[in-house]
Amino acid sequence: MEPIASVRDQALRLLASGAVSSRAELVEALRVAPSTVTAAVRRLLADGVIVEVGSGRSTGGRPPRVLRLRETGGVFAVTELDGRHARVGLCAPGGALHTADEVAIDVAAGPDQVFDAVAAEFARLRAAIAPGQPLLGVGVALPGPVEFAHGRVVGPARMPGWSGVDARALLAARFRVPVAVDNDAKAAAIGEHLARGREPGDMIYVKAGTGIGGCLVSGGQVHRGGRGLSGDVTHVRVVDSGERVCSCGGRGCLETVASGAALVRQLAEQGSPAAAVRDVAAAVRDGDPTAVTMVRHAGRLLGVALSSLVNFLNPDAVVIGGSLSGLDGYVAATRGALYELCLPSMTQSLTIEAGVAGPDAALIGLGHLLRTTTDVRTR
Numbered sequence: 366m367e368p369i370a371s372v373r374d375q376a377l378r379l380l381a382s383g384a385v386s387s388r389a390e391l392v393e394a395l396r397v398a399p400s401t402v403t404a405a406v407r408r409l410l411a412d413g414v415i416v417e418v419g420s421g422r423s424t425g426g427r428p429p430r431v432l433r434l435r436e437t438g439g440v441f442a443v444t445e446l447d448g449r450h451a452r453v454g455l456c457a458p459g460g461a462l463h464t465a466d467e468v469a470i471d472v473a474a475g476p477d478q479v480f481d482a483v484a485a486e487f488a489r490l491r492a493a494i495a496p497g498q499p500l501l502g503v504g505v506a507l508p509g510p511v512e513f514a515h516g517r518v519v520g521p522a523r524m525p526g527w528s529g530v531d532a533r534a535l536l537a538a539r540f541r542v543p544v545a546v547d548n549d550a551k552a553a554a555i556g557e558h559l560a561r562g563r564e565p566g567d568m569i570y571v572k573a574g575t576g577i578g579g580c581l582v583s584g585g586q587v588h589r590g591g592r593g594l595s596g597d598v599t600h601v602r603v604v605d606s607g608e609r610v611c612s613c614g615g616r617g618c619l620e621t622v623a624s625g626a627a628l629v630r631q632l633a634e635q636g637s638p639a640a641a642v643r644d645v646a647a648a649v650r651d652g653d654p655t656a657v658t659m660v661r662h663a664g665r666l667l668g669v670a671l672s673s674l675v676n677f678l679n680p681d682a683v684v685i686g687g688s689l690s691g692l693d694g695y696v697a698a699t700r701g702a703l704y705e706l707c708l709p710s711m712t713q714s715l716t717i718e719a720g721v722a723g724p725d726a727a728l729i730g731l732g733h734l735l736r737t738t739t740d741v742r743t744r
């Protein structure tokens with residue numbers, strides 16, 4: 366006998382195509398026992414993928430129940446790229462995230478190879494989570510500056526081979542559905558804004574991961590700036606930075622001292638076998654005094670870089686997301702520097718804290734962008 370999962374997938378495909386609409390028709394089309402179809406349909410109903418609507422025309426006996434795909438059938442496929450990983454997920458047409466996982470990529474291999482890997486993961490997730498459901502849109506968050514209006518990558522320091530790439534056109538040609546392309550920090554800021562529930566007011570969001578990205582959300586809107594390139598806090602020059610050469614060609618940028626890449630490098634220079642931010646986190650958890658001091662110094666320099674922005678913009682909240690936001694001491698050191706360097710009138714009502722949306726912030730943001738910028742909502 367065939368495994369139930371396979372019958373479930375085949376049944377879903379048949380129902381999605383409109384070729385069949387009842388249990389009896391499924392039994393006939395799939396040539397399996399009625400009890401097998403009943404079990405598969407029960408699972409599809411329980412998963413909320415299909416619904417039973419009214420009764421079909423009777424051919425003599427009891428009228429059959431009509432089975433249909435749920436009206437909100439279909440998914441958005443979304444991904445956030447980092448240098449070495451892609452976080453990949455599926456969102457409901459309403460924008461809610463269904464599922465997410467990670468695959469290894471090498472962003473330096475260029476868009477074609479990276480999008481091949483992401484497309485394969487989209488296909489795997491769709492087959493597992495939403496078989497037979499149409500793809501309604503694709504969203505991609507990139508770790509570099511994006512001209513949002515055109516979906517084009519502009520001079521990314523940490524994405525060799527991507528400068529000038531029209532990511533939106535490439536993705537639209539590949540998937541033939543509506544596409545949203547955004548900078549990772551901006552997508553994550555949107556996700557964080559949504560995850561906060563109540564209106565958080567004006568918010569400076571910082572994504573502190575391998576690199577450091579920023580975004581201002583003001584009046585419920587992402588401030589994108591003239592070309593859409595706003596928020597590039599990573600190349601703000603800070604004092605006490607050691608004047609190290611940055612990936613942008615400048616010296617003493619925040620990225621060279623306060624980013625995940627900088628912490629990994631600093632820890633490795635001290636002789637620790639650190640290769641990723643999780644190694645820094647492990648060293649901090651183990652109470653390694655060098656790592657603890659480095660993380661505090663990095664958080665403090667982030668606060669230094671943000672202090673003039675806080676004085677200038679008078680936000681209600683500074684929210685720090687990304688992998689470094691989970692490191693003990695990083696957010697606290699940022700908070701300490703902001704309290705020390707900003708006007709008391711600015712910090713009196715300022716919330717400074719780690720994000721609540723977690724590692725899926727950017728995927729949630731992309732789901733929202735697709736829901737609000739595409740015409741496709743339901744099938």
Ligand SMILES: [Zn+2]
Nearest residue numbers: 600611613618
């Ligand atoms: Zn720089």
